[in-house]
Amino acid sequence: MERSGGGDPRETLRLLWRSPQTRSGRGRPPKVSLDKIVAAALAVADRDGLDAMTMDRLAASLGVGTMTLYTHVPGKAELVDLMVDAAWQELDLTRSGSWRDQIEHYARQNVTLHGRHPWLRAVSTVRPPLGPGLLSRSNFLLAALSMTRLPAAEASAASDAIVTFVDGAAATLAQYTQAERISGQSDEDWWAARQVFWETVFDPARYPAIEQAWLNGGFDRSAAEAAAHALDLGLRALLDGIDARVPR
Template identity: 50%
Template sequence: MAVERSGGGDPARTIALLWGGPPEPKVGRKPKVSVGQVVSAAISVADREGLGAMSMARVAQELGVGTMSLYTHVPGKAELIDLMADGVLRERNLAAAGTWRERIEHYADRTRAVYRAHPWMRDVSMVRPPLGPGLMDGEEFLLAALTDSGLAPRQAAVAQLAIEGYVHGAAASEVDDQQLEEVTGESGDSWWRARQVFWDDYFDVERYPVMTCLWRAGAYDVEGTVADSVRRSFDYGLGRLLDGIEGGLR
């Protein structure tokens, strides 16, 4: 699956669409569909069939209209991907409550939930992000929490980028196993069990002494499923990142 990139469409048209404009025409025949319906249909297709299956023609088929009618609302696939990505980020419904750390943990949990609900998000590179309300509301939420922590303005801005990068990157990696299980029908736990022969017959304890030492000390003892292990790793990484930020306040 090729990675799609946000921010690749016409800037002025994309930004207008992200923020609710331009308005629907008031004269002539009433449009068969709206921008919101186009975006919702595109998300539904990507949820069921993957981002690779999402095209203007496929979305038109989903809506039961001609492909050309979509271009009245959305210039093309590049702009549509921006609308889709920002649309699912709006689903986070971030609520400002608790300490600054608790609010950031809430942001992380809600972002992970979005990636689990829409695994195709891992196939969208947002290095050049869609500047819509879904993204911007999340950044405002993080910055408010970090400012309340006592960080200086420049530190808060840098910390926000670090947290956002970690959460989105880790959430995208987490859904890999989910997608593979759906495609192959094999769970991550089953995949690892089938490769036990590597550890039994091929792993070289002398070549990998540190791994061996940790293994013998119980470092790799698995509690629960692969998903449980991934969650513990996610929480550990986020916790240490927030510890570092907190340490800079002293």
């Protein structure tokens, strides 16, 4: 797993916020820009995964030498931060309405974002890139939650809880699509090939709750449909819990 926040902090912040770097007016203009490098890195990771997004491969996709990239970005650690924050900037955070409407909109946006960039689940953002994407997301969620009039500490905790749950659920949903694309095998075919497990291995007496859930229709959905239902149910329960803490 990659971890954000591992690069040089000053250089990373300069690049995230596109602070100008003093350059001599002499010489050839650069062949590529930082924005083009980040866009190309996103494209490689979207198509082939984050592990495949090496500096050599990225340079080849841009038609430049690898050393050209290092004149724009120090290394992969800083580039991963730029990629993550660039992805977060794709979120549409212009929704109005009630605080719940806005949080639900954020969740839908996040599902779409992870579907577009499934590699996001492979990056730990415990130490996040401090860029425009992060701040816009945090500002949107806190502004929505301010409508509840929760104390500041609880609103902040609620924002963190929403991010933790929604990001995890959205990443899980994205994995189903990615697994089918990479393997060429549908989720239904994958389970069908393992039907022998239920016929010869599974012991209902040992796992009676699973057996009862099965008999009562608890598993009458595809895995992807079950994950989408879990996201919907979990988000509603989370927002209900937050609402229950709102001062009346």
